[in-house]
Amino acid sequence: MLWKEQRTPLALAAALLAAGAAHAQEGDGGKLESVVVTANKRVQNLQDVPASITVLGDAVLQRSNVRELDDLPSLSPALTLSYGTQPGNFSINMRGVGTFSLGIGVEADVAVIVDDIPLGMQANAFKDLADVHRIEVLKGPQSTLFGKSSIAGxxxxxTKPIGGPVKTSATLLATNDHEWRAGVSVSGAVSDTFRMRIAASKTDYDGTLDNLTTGGRLNGSKGDNLNAKFEWQPLDNLTFTLSPRYNRTEKFCCTTAFTSMTPGGLYRNAPQLPQSVVLRDIHIAPGNRGVRNDYPTGGKFRDWGVGFKVDYGLAAGHTLSSISSYGKYHMDDYQDNDATDIDILQYLTLQDGSPTGMHGGLYQYGQFNVKSTTQEFRLTSPDQGTVRYVVGLWYGKNDLNRELAKAPLIFNYGTNYGADAWNVNKAVYGQGTWDLRPDTSLIVGARWNDEDTGYNYRRYTVPPQAFALTEFYTKSDSNSSKTWKLGLEHRLTRDAMVYGTVSTGHKGVAYDLTSGFTAALAAKPAVPPETARSYELGWKQSLWDNRAMFSMALFRTEFRNFQQSAGFFDYDGIFRTALNSLGGLRTQGLEVEGSVRATPRLQLNGSFAYTEATITEFRNGPCYNVLNAAGTAATPGPGCFQSPEFNNTNVQDLAGKTLPNAPKVKLNLGGQYDVPLASLPFNAFISGTTRFQSRTQYSLNQDPMTIQGAYAISNLSVGATDKRGRWKASLFVNNLFDKRYAAGLNNSIANGTWSPKAPNAPRAVNTTEWLPPRDWHRYFGVRADMTF
Structure with missing residues (x-):
């Protein structure tokens, strides 16, 4: 289904931004608050850091009602998220680049670090962002300082810092489409040497799809969170920080709904299973949200861990830090693979044409297990001086396990396997800034990394067969790498800086540890390491006595041996993936961000990204299908050909094509106007945001039916806040103009699921599906925050 482009007025927001700049130039506004970041492993003012960084501070996160990672792309133009069939294979994309993979043998391209501790598996990030104070979106390769899984960003x-005197805060939120959140925290100094913060929260959202079988909803989530932070400072120069955490999340997610279907289909070629029976009461049309599932779909996961940090102040202002962590993650995932509530097996036949003799449907279940241990020692120089630096030692160990069964064994459906993957990283790193002269500095960074990786792969018999091990493969690899960063910054004035940087990135070897793993793949070398080289030119400027600030960056990053899984529908209707090593890809573009305090009451902000994420070399790319000339079957689409070089399979050369889920243009505009109420004990405010995104291709195979047209979404909020800071209340409406768009699109032509074959009358059936986002429609909510 090709979603048509939608337009919404952006002129008002643009006019407000321009008017705000004019007011600020006249000098009638207050100053902007300074924004601090720790992107270079030290506390710095954002405007002093020579890098393109989007900072989502506490005020922005609260005003935008951010709950989970899914909310961040609407606030940062550099970010997009790609969704798979279950939470374990979601992907974070930075500047259009992110690894989509179903296997545990492939690292992510975008690292997620919480309080100096990286998550062992990116899937662990798709949960409530509980007790978060600030999120820094670091763009481009970060391998020199952050190492593992940060080649794209x-x-x-x-998390929130510990306040002064002990205070208790609470938050309540509810919407008219069945979402609610509740949170409470206690934070402050218990004594002169001991401080603590404990925060607990609970969230629940029913979902975006209606399950007609159960009367419930799908594509929602719920979670419980407990975070704590304990600080003990026995000496002026010695601080111990202990940070335990616990999270339990359930995502009943990842289900798509039909938006179109050619009439005359039979499910799995069974005459007893026509569309009218299998999809009864589902009104297939654009925007349809009805599905029929009789088996759960999604995942339940638990995450717990602890961080321990020691900061010791040395002579001459140096700080020696030790950061240790241990974490465990477990997820049980499950999926209704026939997407029906019919006893389909009684009507289906085996490959030899005989009845299955079974009852029920097609389903899958499995689990992920991750254990992570890290240790970092870091020496940080004072912030003053001609030379400023940070150097460190790093150790990290991740043990990952995946168990998956698709049952029962029937025709080409069914698999049962287990896989273990491990990686051990040891590194030494450093980055420093040398003031060549008072207004010019040289930036130099380097990292040496040694990595040991490997896997065990087990294949078992498929239920309902008796359990037995049928195949076993194992492999280990070692490799070392060097990454570096070189830059020059020049301060034009006290308020203006220009910079240029060159940096490299590295990601280790990969293994395609999925259901398609075979002896032939086991005999091959690992998928080669991924590398990147990035160039960035930037300009940062503060204006009108710090009433306005903006940053601008031009960037270009070249990737080699990019690791990417490509998905496709087999003739039997089963969605499969294969891990590929793309010869090369490039992301390049322009990013602009700015804020202006137009008056003491009005603050405006905006961000813009133009990104070209393009494949430069991929000669054996996947194909999409179209109807044949007779309209009776599927045939490979334009540009696809049978290649002797690649085992006579159908491939297409994707050089010059766009990466999936990489819109060229993203624009965010927002602002807040505060309304003083002199005669009342509270003040009022009104805030709003508008975000625009250009057309987006969701499929690597470039299927024209999986393009989401351009759209814009606007949100509005009004509220009041107590003058003594004791409470704040707001009413908000999201997707104000009720615009429809999809977070994912599927298109399938004449596969084995719905297209009848002999002995029935052959017919090519085309189906399209969509994944509705959280704000697929206009909805309203209320929020209350209290401190006492």
Whole structure:
């Protein structure tokens, strides 16, 4: 289904931004607050850091009602998220680049770091962002300082700090489409040497799809969170920080709904299973949200861990830090693979044409297990001086396990396997800034990394067969790498800086540890390491006595041996993936961000990204299908050909094509106007945001039926806040103009699921599906925050 482009007025927001700049130039506004970041493993003012960084501070996160990672792309133009069939294979994309993979043998391209501790598996990030104070979106390779899984960028997350006197805060939120949240925290100094913060929260959202079988909803989530932070400072120069955490999340997610279907289909070629029976009461049309599932779809996961940090102040202002962590992650995932509530097996036949003799449907179940241990020693120089630096030692160990069964064994459906993957990283790193002269500095960074990786792969008999091990493969690899960063910054004035940087990135070897793993793949070398080289030119400027600030960056990053899984529908209707090593890809573009305090009451902000994420070399790319000339079957689409070089399979050369889920243009505009109420004990405010995104291709195979047209979404909020800071209340409406768009699109032509074959009358059936996002429609909510 090709979603048509939608337009919404952006002129008002643009006019407000321009008017705000004019007011600020006249000098009638207050100053902007300074924004601090820890992107270079030290506390710095954002405007002093020579890098393109989007900072989502506490005020923005609260005003936008951010709950989970899914909310961040609407606030940062550099970010997009790609969704798979279950939470374990979601992907974070930075500047259009992110690894989509179903296997545990492939690292992510975007690292997620929480309080200096990287998550062992990116899937662990798709949960409630509980007790978060600041999120730094670091764009481009971050391998020199952050190492593992940061070749395309990183999300550097900082949890809320411990306040002064002990205070209790609470938050309540509810919407008219069945979402609610509740949270409470206690934070402050217990004594002169001991401080603590404990925060608990609970969230629940029913979902976006209606399950007609159960009367419930799908594509929602619920979670419980407990975070704590304990600080003990026995000496002026010595601080111990202990940070335990616990999270339990359930995502009943990842289900798509039909938006079109050619009439005359039979499910799995069974005459007893026509569309009218299998999809009864589902009104297939654009925007349809009805499905029929009789088996759960999604995942339940638990995450717990602890961080321990020691900061010791040395002579001459140096700080020696030790950061240790241990974490465990477990997820049980499950999926209704026939997407029906019919006893289909009684009507189906085996490959030899005989009845199955079974009852029920097609389903899958499995689990992920991750254990992570890290240790970092870091020496940080003072912030003053001609030379400023950070150097460190790093150790990290991840043990990952995946168990998956698709049952029962029937025709080409069914698999049962287990896989273990491990990686051990040891590194030494450093980055420093040398002031060549008072207004010019040289930036130099380097990292040496040694990595040991490997896997065990087991294949078992498929239920309902008796359990037995049928295949076993194992492999181990070692490799070392060097990454570096070189830059020059020049301060034009006290308020203006220009810079240029060159940096490299590295990601280790990969293994395609999925259901398609075979002896032939086991005999091959690992998928080669992924490398990147990035160039960035930037300009940062503060204006009108710090009433306005903006940053601008031009960037270009070249990737080699990019690791990417490509998905496709087999003739039997089963969605399969294969891990590929793309010869090369490039992302390049322009990013602009700015804020202006137009008056003491009005603050405006905007961000813009133009990104070209393009494949430069991929000669054996996947194909999409179209109807044949007779309209009776599927045939490979334009540009696809049978290649002797690649085992006579159908491939297409994707050089010059766009990466999936990489819109060229993203624009965010927002602002808040505060309304003083002199005669009342509270003040009022009104805030709003508008975000625009250009057309987006969701499929690597470039299927024209999986393009989401351009769209814009606007949100509005009004509220009041107590003058003594004791409470704040707001009413908000999201997707104000009720615009429809999809977070994912599927298109399938004449596969084995719905297209009848002999002995029935052959017919090519085309189906399209969509994944509705959280704000697929206009909805309203209320929020209350209290401190006492």
């Amino acid at each position: 990183a999300l550097n997350i900082t």
